[in-house]
Amino acid sequence: MIVVQNVSKTFPGRSGDVEALKNVSIQVDDGDIFGVVGFSGAGKSTLIRTVNLLERPDSGKVIIDGIDVTDLPKRKLRGVRKHIGMVFQQFNLLNSKTVRQNVAIPLVLEKKPKAETEKRVRELLRFVELEEKKDVYAENLSGGQKQRVGIARALATSPSILLCDEATSALDPKTTESILQLLKKVNRELGVTILLITHQMNVIKEICNRVAVMESGEIVEQGNVLDVFGNPQHDITKGFVKTVIDDTVPESIRKSILEDNRQGKILRLKFTGISAQDSLLSRIDKTFNVETAILSATVSELQGTVLSILKVRLTGRNDEIAKAEQYIEKSGVEVKEVTLE
Ligand SMILES: Nc1ncnc2c1ncn2[C@@H]1O[C@H](COP(=O)(O)OP(=O)(O)OP(=O)(O)O)[C@@H](O)[C@H]1O
Ligand SMILES: [Mg+2]
Incomplete structure (x- = not known):
């Protein structure tokens, strides 16, 4: 379970401070696919990055499985991070390495024995349906294939939580759909809790069970997807919902x-x-x-x-x-x- 409790974060900027997060609270339960939606600059990436402390909150707490990670010394933080995988919009692969080598990176960093690493990489490539590409260089893959590698790499250390920062935003609609189905499989078959951020409401509609809507560093509305989509309250939410369920009278x-x-x-x-x-x-x-x-x-x-x-x-x-x-x-x-x- 991920609990973000009253988290605030301000970045100093040339034209004044930017309050990227203002007293943000969310709770992601085990087994959730929790989606945060908002326009560019709303603070989504900052929020997701506070969960694995790539960004340290100025105030508030992040509690993961009962442990306040904002309080942990660096050494212990590394242990917690092993249970959190992350997937990025731009894939963040090493282009001059093969698919296999990219997926193996977290295991190599952990100094796992070679045979164990190879076995795990094979398993992961089967899971993301990319076995036949194992020796291809990352730079020669399509966007969808790159994201499959990104997901396999994020799962290498068998995390219980997966964070996805706009994982499908660089992909066409059909590829987006196949990556969303893969994320659903990660959630259902591996029991991984997913926290994702997106500016596309169809991503939320396709796979999330819970949703939070962000605007200017604040969560303006959150709840079960069925409730929020059926009865959006805030104007921003209404606008997002309208992109996938339009009940406007012609x-x-x-x-x-x-x-x-x-x-x-x-x-x-x-x-x-x-x-x-x-x-x-x-x-x-x-x-x-x-x-x-x-x-x-x-x-x-x-x-x-x-x-x-x-x-x-x-x-x-x-x-x-x-x-x-x-x-x-x-x-x-x-x-x-x-x-x-
Ligand atoms: N490291 C940083 N230094 C200064 N300002 C930052 C930093 N990171 C984020 N910001 C600012 O904080 C605000 C929120 O940024 P954030 O990246 O979290 O938004 P976002 O919702 O992820 O947007 P996008 O959809 O464009 O990715 C923005 O105004 C951004 O410019
Ligand atoms: Mg972002």
Whole structure:
């Protein structure tokens, strides 16, 4: 478990100090794939680097598996770092060394016997599906292959935690997808807890179970992916969520609604799971004296759970609309009245 507790970090700069982290707290539980998302300069890299103390916080604590690492002497810190692997956006490979030699680096540094190192490297290359490239120089690999080497190298000492700093940001969408699947496999099959940072919300959507949103050195929102995606609170979060789940009412529909003078109410309905959402609206039409119109609809899958968001307009008498609304709520659907802004 990683606990970052009230961590602050300020860098001195020519045009004044930069507060890269302001009283940041997160908790990453064992088995999580925890994603931190934010725009450039939000403080994401600084945050992830405080976890293995590549960056020392000015105040606050970083506690890993119950040990306050901000307090440890250097010698003991090395021991803790062995349990933390790190993957970088630019791969950080030695270009004039082969795939095998790159993956072996952490084991060579630990002075492991040669046979043991070779066996481990073979295992790792099989895991990242790069066995046939073992003698190729790193400079001759594609971006996706380089990141597979980066991941294998990070796993060499069998860490329990993997930190990923924009691991897929230099890759095309298809390669990104395959690297995300590999990270999922690292999490599921090896039981490695992953803390990743990204500016791409689809990365969070694909593999994370928890998410924190950062802006100007602060965490503005955090929680389970399903909750945050289903009900983003902060404007920054809403913007990020919109890039992957867009529940905006199309302009032409919005215009025609604004021109329609009938009495009505616009509701945002959130369904989780494969529920009876298909028949709900037709049941309402039949049961109550209201007319329903769908203004926008999105269906996505997060963490294996289907999340559907519908914006509907109910027209009719106020008392009939109120009854219909109660009926929807009773069906286990989250209902919120919204306006067409
Ligand atoms: N070593 C440093 N010295 C001075 N300023 C720094 C240093 N590292 C980071 N900063 C500043 O701290 C702020 C946060 O930087 P950080 O690299 O953590 O952001 P980020 O969210 O990772 O951004 P990006 O998405 O561009 O990687 C920025 O304003 C940056 O310029
Ligand atoms: Mg960064």
